[in-house]
Amino acid sequence: MMFRPARTLPSRLALRAVEVLPGLALTVPIAIAATLIGSAVPVLGSALPAIVIGVPIAVIRRPGARFVPGVEYSGRFLLQIAVVLLGAQLSLDAILRVGAESLPIMLTTLAVCLLGTAVIGRALRVAPRLRTLIGVGTGICGASAIAAVSPVIGAVGAEVSYAVSTIFVFNILAVVLFPLLGHALGLDPHTFGLLAGTAVNDTSSVVATASVFGASALGFAVVAKLVRTLMIIPISVGLSVIESRRAADGRRMTLRGAIGLVPWFLIGFLVVALLGSLGGIPAAPRDAMVHASGFLIAVAMAGIGLSTDAAALRSAGWRPLLLGAILWILVTVTALAVIALTGFGR
Template sequence: MQFRPARTLPLRLAAHGGEVLPGLLLTVAIAVVATAIGAALPVLGSAVPAIVIGVVVAVIRRPGPRLRPGADFSGRFLLQLAVVLLGAQLSLGAILRVGAESLPVMLSTLTVCLLGAWLIGRALRVEPRLRTLIGVGTGICGASAIAAVSPVIAAVSAEVSYAVSTIFVFNVLAVLLFPLLGHALGMDPHTFGLLAGTAVNDTSSVVAAASVFGASALGFAVVVKLVRTLMIIPISLALSVIESRRTAEGRRITLRGALGLVPWFLLGFLAVAVLGSLGAIPPGPREALAHVSAFLIATAMAGIGLSTDVRALRRAGWRPLVLGAILWVLVTATALAVIAVTGLGR
């Protein structure tokens, strides 16, 4: 997928507003329904219902020329804007305190997950872009990481849809199994928060799992998860350089050229995170921005769902799901091992 800078948005809307509006309204309507479902069933969140509804609509009747521009707009620009607003949830104090403690676990699990995605994905003959999306979704933060990385590697809608759906399966299993695992291992809330924050994929599932374990585990788990979200930036930058070198047929990338590859939405994410860390975003607006970001992600997922080629999903087969299962187990086992070896648990 190719993306144009945000500064061209007003001109594009003025020139193509009539084309964008019908499909945009449809994705917003789907997002409203998905948000209501997510509020009733927090374990689901809003992203997965949105993409499922979009896919169902596409199966019944795939959007034609009148709706497709708005669906594409939602699945592209709004998705990037949602990633930018995620930065508002961060604070400098939380990053410094929790980041220092959880960094060994986060780096270990992320390294194991990305290496596993590459090696095991190749062995299973999973398409490179799909295994990358499943890898970052498992290793970083579920749908949000998939949202950030998909434009960088030019992933198509079917790949994004399958990756989000795969991650969701193991999010649900994590909510059901992680609290049982924590109690079986005799974990205290602090240790369980560290495990959940580093081994459960999506933020909503981290919240759900920690809440089931105990309210005292919730705060620490969420902060660990938000710090883990920062890994979106270096991973996306690395993938930008790799993708450029691949498409440029091995041409050498200069420092200036590498800086030019930085997607605008990642710079925006970093800028908003810095503002949040400095306290420039009060608690009220910060909470509002978190809700706006979640709604934009649901809207974007609806657009992606509407654009999904179901036949391509069928061609993907069972291999990506197996890859997701193996990576999920690897990440969980690695987190437990590092916590035990380093004595980070209390």
């Protein structure tokens, strides 16, 4: 009897494939279209176009029961696989080169952002899960952080859609305003790269912002952004512990229980990052993993868009957008203040 699960695995996988294929037949084409849009207009990336395509479909006519398993599979499991593959972007050498200079700025801006999320979000009466998504999206790395945290806190499609859309608004503003701000303040490319990597959210928007300022700022901006991505791990683990304690009605958390709470995809993210840092992933597979991660995030965002509850999205109102604006300004001002106080770039 103990070997029965192994013997039945092929049939169970086949049944699961049949179950999810109809939904994937919706999400994958949307992701392909979103990826083409992102390639043509790099500042857009692929995550937001996938949601922008998926949400109107859900508003007009939400997918029926036949499509729900595949849509949910896209928005959950494939999203977690995408987070694992994100680890391939990290380099230990790059982290060591920029860590000493950038870490104080990153930790300060993250602390200010999370504190602002708690205080201002509560004052604006933004729903807890939505304000958490907006906070980590602003403080860490946009859609990737939202993708990592959403399954940890049990966020629903409408909340994820609103959070990603809110973050995107300020990514676009950053591409336009940050280069003007950098030139007005007389920042050198090295310093501007740190500012862009710290205060702009999604990687595609960091690249676009630094490129507009000058090609020499691009490399440092990307490295700073990838180091910032590491904050996904402690934040997600912390949130998983908080969520478990809340669900357990405040019962004491044991070490064994805390270890068991670490999401498998975050462990995978760390393992892939370590392998990449130690040279265990050749260049071609690493590039393939990075591209696959971006595409799977687009598939996940398509699934999330298709599962959006329009009524719930409308009920969120203008308050989350205002929260995103305030947090974005706080992060930018804090980054500039720490740069000035530490004399970075001089």
